[in-house]
Amino acid sequence: MSMSVQGTILVLDGVATNRIMLKVQLTAAWYQVVQGDKLKGLPALLRRTRPDLVIASQTLPDGSASDVKAILAGDPTLSDVPVVAITQQNDKAARVQALADGLDDVLAYPYKDTLLLAHVRSLLRARVERQELQVEDKTKSIGFAETGTALITPAPSSRIAILTLAARTGAIWNKALATRVPQPISSHDLPNLSGVLSSPVPDAIVVELWDGATCRNMLADLRSRAATRHTVLIGVIPDASSDQTAEALDWGVDAVCQGGFDPDEIAVRLKSQIARKRRDDRLRASLRNGLADSLTDPLTGLCNRRFAMRALHQIARQSSQSDRGFAIMLADLDHFKSINDQFGHDAGDQVLTETASRLQQSVDQRGFVARFGGEEFMICLQNVTPANALRAAERICACICSEPFRLGEPQNPILVTISVGLVLHAPPLADSVLKSDDMEGLLKSADRALYAAKQSGRNQVRLRRSAA
Structure with missing residues (x-):
């Protein structure tokens, strides 16, 4: 439950003049104040008012401030509401016992308005920070x-x-x-x-x-x-x-x-x-x-498509500012279905994780590798010339096919190859900011280049100039 705009404070005290004085102090500081005088009926009052903080007299007609804290603790939606106890005398032993009982702080009469409000601000600030961390229900909805x-x-x-x-x-x-x-x-x-x-x-x-x-x-x-x-x-x-x-x-x-x-x-x-x-x-x-x-692919540990698209837009913005080109590659393992069919899906997963490792080793810090889906990977390199990008794509092909995939079975190594579609976004095209439609155009160009590599016999690179 989020806090009210003003912050709602429940004042509990069996003495009406004490409640009135606290209400005046807190209302003057733009807090919304609700009042109660005893424990009886408190659960219903709490559910109705949803306070952000409770200020309670240490001694109530039918209980204590510690009982108030216990009632709040019994409601999961209110268990983090802080409770400040107000005592009639500065008794150190009683204060320590109240803190040991779970109360968040103790104030003794007489106290200044400035001290009361500082305690209120401190406890409300801590609760807001804690509520911002409690995102479990919201994160479930977005996966x-x-x-x-x-x-x-x-x-x-x-x-x-x-x-x-x-x-x-x-x-x-x-x-x-x-x-x-x-x-x-x-x-x-x-x-x-x-x-x-x-x-x-x-x-x-x-x-x-x-x-x-x-x-x-x-x-x-x-x-x-x-x-x-x-x-x-x-x-x-x-x-x-x-x-x-x-x-x-x-x-x-x-x-x-x-x-x-x-x-x-x-x-x-x-x-x-x-x-x-x-x-x-x-x-x-x-x-x-x-x-x-x-933002991470759980099998390979690589960035997933969601992260890749964010990173790609950031690289595009940097490119437009520096007037330096960047390259996008879509790489797809050749005949991957036959690997799954012949050796099983566990072996296929091992091929994917080993492929991810090899791709990361072949790409330097100027770029990133992401698993785009299935056996398809995306590689993006920034600040590259066309010649450097082409050499990087050829290295990617070589890092997959040059060494068999052993997968824990040295006597049965698997030969794997990969096809790469490369698209360049280079000056003078890089002197303007890419829009979302332009980015989709780059990816479609890379996909067409990948298709051309597959049609030409696989295990090779095909290059297309940016269509954006």
Whole structure:
């Protein structure tokens, strides 16, 4: 379920004045606010309003904020909705217990509007990013759904880094956390980030925050780098400064421990945040695998037709900008049906995969090879002259026929040949951008050249000048 345009926040509190105050604060920040006062009837209210975030009093007339989180967790469509608990006093032990119960954050009265809104922005931002990764249902509709978690490489062991202004502080924090978390911990001095950016990059960083531009620049640096963009950042502030906490959350810190380093709170936050990161990493891996699968031929590992057409249009645009020619080849294995009939389809698949390997080895980095379908392959070379393109096509023929295909049976090698149709798009034709119809014309020209090679006896190259 996507977020509303404004963002819908459900406020739960048994005290009407508390609900009204929160509604005023949140409405002034352009959030849509709905209200409730107890757990009774909450499932129906949640289904009706579909909130993006819940702010609940830690103590409700018939339950607690932890009960609210449990109800949300029971609904798969709402299980990722964050819950912030509001407490009447700053009780560290109660805050740690609430975080251990699964609540996303805890705020104690009195608090500033700026702090409340910074927590809201941080949690909503994290939820939006997570929702963008949850594409399973959409990817199924276009054919590259996740094939199963067993195919995803298990995540490596988590690592934690500590960043402090003084080495002695880092050593104290390290010792305190080491007995509370299972992950290995490394300590580094601020503001130098060279140690923490060295491989392997940690999954979570506990960082001592201080006021000033240097701290802001450090957080921006960590969030802007590809290596640490998704790393969990937990800030530690020496006092209860609401302004500094709000600023840290807006600069990308995932959570803040106010009032100095508390190893119990840090340990609880690390556990929940690293678990969240692991889930998000799996979603990202699934998305990458799905996108790769959608553009890759599963048998040969080559680009498929879908990718080939995208790449071909890109090469055509580059050609028009550089006034350099490119070549398209359609290559088709000769008498492939007889290979399947005589040796079986498993042998035919082995011929296709070996053909793909040989074609890739014969084509340099100026081009790519794709399986166009069946036993047909497409090769595209950019920045080539007609003479170079013809020599490349002849090499392709030679790489297939010069060495028999052994297929695990040395005593029965299979002789395979390939026919190639070559079309050139070269200056002065390359000085204009090709349209889709022009691209189809190039492919038809290459197909006619391939047909001519087949008609002329196979195992050879036929060339046609671009018709586009």
